[in-house]
Amino acid sequence: MPKSITDRQGLTEGQFLESYDPGSYERPSVTVDMLIFTVMNREQDNYRKLPDKSLQLLLIKRGEHPCLGQWALPGGFVSINESLEDAARRELFSETNIDNIYMEQLFTWGAVERDPRMRVISSSYMALVDRSSLRVQAGDDADDAAWFDVAYEVVEEKHIPLEQGYEAERLIRITLRHGEISLSGVVSLKETVQGPVRKLTREIIERGEIAFDHLIMIQYAIERLRGKVEYTDIIFNLMPSLFTLSELQRVYEIILGKELLAAAFRRKIADKVAETDESTRDAGHRPSKLYRYKLLPHQLHS
Amino acid sequence: MPKSITDRQGLTEGQFLESYDPGSYERPSVTVDMLIFTVMNREQDNYRKLPDKSLQLLLIKRGEHPCLGQWALPGGFVSINESLEDAARRELFSETNIDNIYMEQLFTWGAVERDPRMRVISSSYMALVDRSSLRVQAGDDADDAAWFDVAYEVVEEKHIPLEQGYEAERLIRITLRHGEISLSGVVSLKETVQGPVRKLTREIIERGEIAFDHLIMIQYAIERLRGKVEYTDIIFNLMPSLFTLSELQRVYEIILGKELLAAAFRRKIADKVAETDESTRDAGHRPSKLYRYKLLPHQLHS
DNA sequence: TCAAAAGTGTTGAGACTACACCCATGT
């Protein structure tokens, strides 16, 4: 019964599709860009202190124009017979060699002049990797991929009241460090409010040798990561299967950029983790129990 | 000093860009699809009762193959010299004739077979409109655009425990009504959990005369709207400039799909609204003060 | 007079903050 409807030319849907000419107007290229985060231990000077941790992001050194020699997010073109998500997983796998890890779409960037070569629209995806599950560690062999420590700092805040609203601007300095290399740039986050209408714009103020508009993608991703850490369990994607509560707390602190009280923290995450029989040793202080992630009764989040 | 670096062919960035050939490989088309929501009063039988409200979504009746005769989200192609957001605002304006309204990007849909004509990647945007500010009301003149009442109902929930996780499926029936027309379809939301790795997939189970994969976009948008209503002030984009607290409460209830207690509600939103001198009259019961949206000291949300 | 809605007060449960305090270990 369906599909027998005909259009103004008297064609059925089948006939229409058979004769359909997609036309030759100019189309944008579509790419995916991957924000692959992990957490890494940093050794301490004092034998008693725990190793500190840092949030890290994977970057690739560009070997071609444009932005040659600068650092960029891993990514690539979406081919014509591959879904957006497949493209993202393909890129992810080609960088990390792991398959089944957490990944989510963040945002699609569509400014006309994003790429000087041609019109490119790019979807950014965030992936979280537990460092201990990475066998081939990027940066070991080639010198064109490396994990960068991420620092995120609000350097200025302006607030201009307007009639019926305000304009608030926040400047955020993002610094990425890998050994001797230090990339640092500034993103402006501007919120314009008129009555209930809020509009948020992001702009690069200082690009700091980070390719294209990737600094904006990084800022967006960190913001999203911070948000999601507070109301989902994605953080456990950054943890090894066994961890101490202090380690978990440190990861929260690094992502949120603020210190937490241990007592309150323990109570808050108490029902997300399960104690195991194992514990740490040789730490120069009281050993701590190792925990693992415990699923809560089903939720169904996005 | 910058830009003087040369690549393997000895070209500077300027030279490279000048001679750059974008190639002729097949590119997907890119479109935007708009989810334009508003809230509408529905008259009551009883003179004493307040008018009830409904959440409405704007749909367009397709006059061409494919999906001829079915209803679809308004949208269109992104042209080569127009940003994604500009394309969305253009589509929004062409449907509503309003310019400065709330709009946000939701998600970009990139399955290969979304559109039977050719490969199309589509970004969905959500816009919220206060009904009273709509002058030209879609559906008045043409019969190809109409506001549909939205009903959202969870019809089934499955939960299958697996080793190290579970699979949870939720079937959601979405019914869209406009006068005699009733479109109803079912979307499956499946969450697969293995340890901390969560993967969410959406699938159309029953398409119900709604074009393409637009039913999924609608489900996603409602979910996002529900989420955002709880932790932002976007709901005021759906309200006229003056409103009673009961009206505001009804809009919350429609969006969240559950009833709220008036006492608690009033306290909760107390600092987001400001009393005015005006009040309702002739209502068949005690008049109520009219309120307006009051900005809180600046926040800077996304 | 009375149905319907507007609006206020009270109580108790639970979550989070802040701080104090004790415990266990390896050097």
Add this chain to the structure above:
DNA sequence: ACATGGGTGTAGTCTCAACACTTTTGA
């Protein structure tokens, strides 16, 4: 012994749900 982190207890604040109750209007 002691620095360092592991871990628990308690008191105060805040939010929110639940329910009871009073007030005000127009037909």
